[in-house]
Amino acid sequence: MNFKKQNPINQQKRATFGLGLITAIVVIPVLLILGVVFVKGISVIDWNFLTTEPTNGLREGGVFPAIVGTLILVVGAVVWSVPFGVATAIYLVEYSPRSRAANLVRLAILNLAGVPSVVYGLFGLGVFVIALKFGASILAGTLTLALMGLPVIVTSTAEALKAVPDRFREASLALGASKWQTTRHVVLPNSIQGILTGIILEISRAGGETAPILFTVAAFYLPRLPQSIFDQVMALPMHLFAISTQVPNIGLDVRYAVALTLLFLVLGINAVAISIRAKIRKNRIW
Amino acid sequence: MAKTLIKSEKFNLWYGDFQALIDIDLDIPENQVTAVVGPSGCGKSTFVRCINRLNDQINTVSTKGSIFIDGTDIYQYTADEVVGLRRSVGMVFQRPNPFPLSVFENVAFGLKTNPMVPDHQTIKKEVNKALQAVGLLEDLDGNLARPGTSLSLEQQQRLCIARCLPTRPKILLMDEPCSALDPSDTDKVEELIRELRKDYTVVIVTHNLQQAGRISDQSVLFHLGKIIEAAPTADFFQNPKEKRTRDFITGRYG
Numbered sequence: 001m002n003f004k005k006q007n008p009i010n011q012q013k014r015a016t017f018g019l020g021l022i023t024a025i026v027v028i029p030v031l032l033i034l035g036v037v038f039v040k041g042i043s044v045i046d047w048n049f050l051t052t053e054p055t056n057g058l059r060e061g062g063v064f065p066a067i068v069g070t071l072i073l074v075v076g077a078v079v080w081s082v083p084f085g086v087a088t089a090i091y092l093v094e095y096s097p098r099s100r101a102a103n104l105v106r107l108a109i110l111n112l113a114g115v116p117s118v119v120y121g122l123f124g125l126g127v128f129v130i131a132l133k134f135g136a137s138i139l140a141g142t143l144t145l146a147l148m149g150l151p152v153i154v155t156s157t158a159e160a161l162k163a164v165p166d167r168f169r170e171a172s173l174a175l176g177a178s179k180w181q182t183t184r185h186v187v188l189p190n191s192i193q194g195i196l197t198g199i200i201l202e203i204s205r206a207g208g209e210t211a212p213i214l215f216t217v218a219a220f221y222l223p224r225l226p227q228s229i230f231d232q233v234m235a236l237p238m239h240l241f242a243i244s245t246q247v248p249n250i251g252l253d254v255r256y257a258v259a260l261t262l263l264f265l266v267l268g269i270n271a272v273a274i275s276i277r278a279k280i281r282k283n284r285i286w
Numbered sequence: 287m288a289k290t291l292i293k294s295e296k297f298n299l300w301y302g303d304f305q306a307l308i309d310i311d312l313d314i315p316e317n318q319v320t321a322v323v324g325p326s327g328c329g330k331s332t333f334v335r336c337i338n339r340l341n342d343q344i345n346t347v348s349t350k351g352s353i354f355i356d357g358t359d360i361y362q363y364t365a366d367e368v369v370g371l372r373r374s375v376g377m378v379f380q381r382p383n384p385f386p387l388s389v390f391e392n393v394a395f396g397l398k399t400n401p402m403v404p405d406h407q408t409i410k411k412e413v414n415k416a417l418q419a420v421g422l423l424e425d426l427d428g429n430l431a432r433p434g435t436s437l438s439l440e441q442q443q444r445l446c447i448a449r450c451l452p453t454r455p456k457i458l459l460m461d462e463p464c465s466a467l468d469p470s471d472t473d474k475v476e477e478l479i480r481e482l483r484k485d486y487t488v489v490i491v492t493h494n495l496q497q498a499g500r501i502s503d504q505s506v507l508f509h510l511g512k513i514i515e516a517a518p519t520a521d522f523f524q525n526p527k528e529k530r531t532r533d534f535i536t537g538r539y540g
Contacts, residue, residue, distance in 0.1 A: 098345060165383075167379060167381060167383040168383060168385060168386075169343075170340060170343070170377075170379065170383070171377075171379065171383045171384075171385065171446070171449075172385075172395070172399075173340065173343065173372065174338060174340055174372055174375075174376070174377035174379075174450075175372065175373070175376075175395055175396040175399065175449065175450065175453065176369055176370065176371075176372040176373030176396060176399065176400070176453060177369075177395070177396075177399040178369055178399070181399045185395075185398075185399070186385060189386075190386060
């Protein structure tokens with residue numbers, strides 16, 4: 001019999017080092033981005049910058065309308081996409097888990113996730129802005145963002161529903177609860193965390209996207225707050241794009257300040273959602 | 287001989303192409319405990335889950351034949367009637383599965399999902415009565431706000447039994463209710479089952495022959511989807527008619 005020599009302890013050490021190194025390679029750029037944006041942008045950010053309107057063709061003043069605009073767009077996207085996304089996921093998982101129609105819908109949603117965001121922008125322009133005559137407006141923009149967020153909401157909700165153990169469904173049905181009562185009172189309360197995870201992902205995406213809002217809602221320069229859902233708004237990503245490419249002679253530090261404001265805003269909204277999720281997790285008792 | 291409450295007539299069930307139950311004929315007497323025994327995969331759980339039509343949940347299941355409760359064929363029921371059927375047939379599962387809610391909400395669940403929701407006072411009364419019946423009211427000192435999942439496994443199983451009671455079922459189905467419990471806890475649950483017989487017809491699946499001997503009035507042996515023998519428990523164990531029953535109770539297979 002032949003033996004081959006090996007040294008498990010050394011292999012273990014090399015594996016630990018290798019995996020740690022790769023993780024560091026992944027993490028360092030993220031920290032660098034945050035660090036660079038912070039260091040270069042923080043000097044410009046003050047109370048005035050955050051609370052006043054831009055003046056002199058975007059060259060001076062603050063970003064207040066863009067902050068409000070981005071907030072409205074994020075909230076609007078969530079408000080449209082969550083009811084539709086959650087309902088679709090419930091139908092797919094609880095009501096028709098293996099039918100041909102459900103498979104088609106699933107396939108369509110997966111494909112939806114792969115569509116580039118600029119295509120959503122053009123779709124929104126064609127359907128919401130022009131065909132439905134919403135014009136470039138909060139309504140058209142949030143609907144476009146919601147459409148883009150749907151795959152994430154549907155997928156994360158579906159996974160959350162599937163993670164609820166069948167023994168809860170059986171117990172509920174065996175007690176004479178209908179399928180809807182079982183879904184409403186047993187399955188949904190136990191999958192709310194996963195649904196929130198989907199919402200958190202959507203917030204980040206909706207807050208940062210430029211292409212879908214470019215033709216549907218974002219205003220280049222609109223130094224006032226919107227009055228109705230048929231108004232346009234400024235948005236931070238669009239504002240960043242505008243001052244970086246369309247307006248000459250704006251200091252680099254101002255651009256970084258806008259980027260930093262966007263980062264803080266999205267992180268802030270996410271922090272709220274994450275703390276709600278953490279609270280639910282703490283109260284969960286199975 | 288007691289009155290027959292549940293009657294199975296030439297009942298067959300398929301999971302896709304696989305036939306799990308073959309021509310099941312069985313009479314289950316009222317207010318008695320019927321134990322269903324047999325080796326793993328013999329169809330005993332499947333059969334019990336037919337009595338409240340819980341197998342309807344599985345897409346691939348198809349059935350032929352009838353199961354009568356009180357003279358009506360439950361396999362002629364519409365989807366709405368099936369929901370009503372499940373309120374009159376309680377079920378306790380192998381693994382205790384209280385909802386992640388308080389003890390009170392667990393027991394109130396059946397009433398709150400009723401088409402006619404009773405007022406809060408009535409719900410409270412029924413919940414207390416159900417918990418009293420399984421001996422949990424004393425165990426918990428009336429603290430019904432505790433999460434159901436924080437109880438010991440044995441208490442959880444008694445909670446799951448109590449959860450079935452407020453909708454006033456006639457029948458309690460139990461699918462190996464003690465298999466997750468240790469011997470002393472099993473004693474307590476068995477004692478409870480013996481008491482429940484006064485008010486309910488109990489059908490219990492068990493892999494534990496001694497348990498069948500201790501708690502049941504009638505025993506039924508399933509093998510490969512067929513009933514081998516159904517007899518009063520004393521006869522079943524002391525004087526079995528079939529050779530396969532003799533082999534099974536002496537531990538030669540199963």
